[in-house]
Amino acid sequence: MTSELQRQHLRGEYDNVAGDGYPGDHHSLRLRRLPSQMSIHDLPHYNPSLSDAGDSEAGDHGQPRDLRSLPLPMAIKKAKLKSRGIQVPVLSKVELWKQEKLKKLRKFQTQAREFLYFLVLWGKTIQKIGGNFGGGVKSYFLFLRFLVVLNFLSFLLIAGFVIIPSLVFRQVGTSFMNSTGNERCTIYEPNPPGLVVFYNFFLDLLSGTGFMEYSFMFYGYYNNTMVGNSSFSYKIPLAYLFTAVFYFAFCLICIIARMGSAARVAVATGGSTVVNYSMIVFNGWNFGCLGETATKLKQKNLLYRLQVDLEEESLKKRAASLTLLKKFGLHSLRLLMALLVLGLNIAAFYGIYYATTYSQEQQNKRVNKESDGVQDLFFEYLPSIVISVANFLVPLLCDQIAKVEHYSPSITVIVALLRAVVLRFVGLGVLLFTLWNQITCTGNMDDAKCKECSYNYASYACWETRVGQEMYKLTLFDLLINIAVLVLVEFPRRMVVDNWSSKVSQMVGRQEFVVSSNVLGLVYSQTVVWTGALFCPLLPLINTVKFVILFYCKKITLFSNCRPPQKTFRSTTSAFFFLVVLLLGWMLASVVMIYSIAVIHPSRGCGPFRFSDNMWSIIPTSFYNLSAATQEFLFFIGSQAFTIPLFSLSGLVMCYVIALFSIYGKSVGLLRLQLKRENRDKQFLVKQIEELSR
Amino acid sequence: MGTTASQLDKGMLSEYQELTFLTKQEILLAYKRFSELLPKEETNGLSYRIPMNAILELPELKTNPFNKRICMVFSTSDSHDGSLSFDDFLDLLSAFSDSATLEIKSHYAFRIFDFDDDGTLGRQDLEKLVNCLTGGTVDTSLTPEEMKQLIDNILEESDIDKDGTVNLSEFQHVISRSPDFVS
Secondary structure (H helix, E strand, O other): OOHHHHHHHHHHHOOOOOOOOOOOOOHHHHHHHHHHHHHHOOOOOOOOOHHHHHHEEEEEEEEOOOHHHOOOOOOHHHHHHHHHHHHHOOHHHHHHHHHHHHHHOOOHHHHHHHHHHHHHHOOOHHHHHHHHHOOOOOOOHHHHHHHHHHHHHEEEEEEEEHHHHOOOHHHHOEOOOOOOOOHHHOOOOOOOOOOOOOHHHHHHHHHHOOOOOOOOOOOOOOOOOEEEEEOOOOEEHHHHHHHHHHHHHHHHHHHHHHHHHHHHHHHHHHOOOOOHHHHHHHHHHOOOOOHHHHHHHHHHHHHHHHHHHHHHHHHHHHOOOOOOOHEEEEHHHHHHHHHHHHHHHHHHHHHHEEEEEEEEHHHOOOOOOOOOOHHHHHHHOOOHEEEEEEHHHHHOOOOOOHHHHHHOOOHHHHHHHHHHHHHHHHHHHHHHHHHHHHHHHHHOOOOOOOOOOOOOOOOOOOOHHHHHHHHHHHHHHHHHHHHHHHHHHHHHHHHHHHHOOOOHHHHHEEOOOOOOHHHHHHHHHHHHHHHHHOOOHHHHHHHHHHHHHHHHHHHHHHHEEOOOOOOOOOOHHHHHHHHHHHHHHHHHHHHHHHHHHHHHOOOOOOOOOOOOOOOOHHHHHHOOOOOOOHHHHHHHHHHHHHHHHHHHHHHHHHHHHHHHHHHHHHHHHHHHHHHHHHHHHHHHHHHHHHHHEE | OOOHHHHHHHHHHHHHHHHHHOOOOHHHHHHHHHHHHOOOOOOOOOOOOOOOHHOOOOHHHHHOHHHHHHHHHHHHOOOOOEEOOOHHHHHHHHHHOOOOHHHHHHHHHHHHHOOOOOOEEEEEHHHHHHHHHHHOOHHOOOOOOHHHHHHHHHHHHOOOOOOOOHHHHHHEEEEEEEHHHOO
């Protein structure tokens, strides 16, 4: 009797399996309740139909259940499907009709999904990458694809509202002539007179000057044309401003939408960055379709990782028992290293500052605005070169410094990432700050150069175009550097490592695809594009093309030159992290945009805002052209009678959501406790039965 | 080619579509690969059971350390020899497909890891699992002390009811906190 009961107890363990593979039987359909209820709150794909599994014989509840999520062999699923069909449901006509409609809808959904699968850009490629290189590398390519789509859609937006109307209305519309005072400031000569050397075309292409300067590329080309008649009016300046603002808002919405889905997962799983052993062991099973060498590599990686983590744990135990003196020594060493890193960063920033200043001076000195060959090109690209060199060298040095600091591996990764992010963004900020210094004479309007036109007219006849050119150069240089590194470093490295076996090449090894630095590069380029979009409307299109080229280049280098990564990068929390960094870049760019719109005086000689004091002032003037009713409505929305109730309502909604969130967290804890208690009860009962049956 | 496609008529295809996570193209492709493994004289591919060593010749499964366990878990043959019919093959592909739910994947992963088929992951199961993951030969496995430390850590993290083994619910709980599992 006892053995029979014990066998039943063992069978009960497999609550949700009914199949021939087990020394069990088919009772377990009813027992399936238990695990499904356990998994309600912590599974992202909770299937509500499973809780009804026990009632399947009792008749349909009017909802077709998802048979494929049942972990049963095919034969049993087929039997269930058949039995469901044979059952004569005692349902009313309405419910029957609803069921039919639902079935048709699901069929349509599956067909649509299959069709969309083909339309998704690069779907197959990314799947192949994921299968061969893991989730971390795949998340990089997913992020790149997201940016390509974002840039393309924003280009369509800008083209539709700014470029095409400018093109169409250029001849038709009327330019508002309003000469106020200073004639000198309105002179703007982008195309110098005289003969142009033939290779200037190429140089102009690379630096955005010459024929490119006065074109749709840059802000300076657009006029403040206004077209209007009784039924339709279109003001280019207004359109330009609104498009820029809307472009930023659109990008923000896209990022936040994407963050939402990633955040949901990160929050549900507790978002812990510490990887524990169960995760490594249980997640390591998915070997995909790797070949023999790749499988052996992955096994070696897992072994290495487990050994490193175990060693780290024993080190931690030892470190906890360090003497006070040693602790003090360690902390002071870390402080010293942090100061060293700070010093390196500041040196890099000074380098960028001087490079930008020098480059701007060189460009302003050029007589007749002609490019004097390659040397001038070098000076123009000097800021980009310095930024790229700094972004390469400083993280390398920081890695070496991190070896001295002896943080635990997870903290080291986070610290390295943070340092790289700070370096890139502050570097870009320094470049922009230097430009601002030059253009507005450090904000001092009484300075001799800026007094006349309220910006530095002598050096910058059309400063917006110049800023746009700088951003264009940064973008272009980034692409060229990526391709150059690919051709000159990665391919030769692979050839050397493969064909020449020596200790050095063994130590260096094949290239590894480092996800974090590549992602930071993407975020940096996107920030540059956002900063420059106000001044160079075609920049999103150029960026789309650039990212597409980059996708294919990275794919080629991945498959030919790279080996599978040493440390598995956690793909889901890292996707969230990428978007957070992207958001930071967006904020930097929006600060620049808001400042340029609201504070700096637009150029008097070019662009659609040449007759306003700042770009924003066009809005109040057009506002008063609206009908009285619209004006009142808009005033009402801005007034306190509307905004205060709105804020309090959204505050209430947020409180409700926070309360819900904490409740769910608590129920997870309660269910865990329940699990513990039930097992203890089970063991107690089994012991009792054993005692009684003796 | 004509005969293989005609063995799967529309009714069966739609039935398979409803019962698995595979698309129509994937099911047809699976049938093609399955029939390549059939011996020449066998015409009815749907009822024949392919023996385990033939399945293990597939390039995708050949070097996978868990290949034998996968065959054993998905096989519904009465003799428990790991042979797969076409239905079993589709079950296998469905569980591994991208659109399979977390519950399905975790359920089958648990069964694959359960080397002794006793319904829970005990110390021996975990040890065999780690050896499979790291290579299994003498120079690619952990030392006994490291193994003991690792398994102690795993049990401490995952064994909620402290009975010394990881059962299905505890396994699913650990997995649910790690969404990397599905990707």
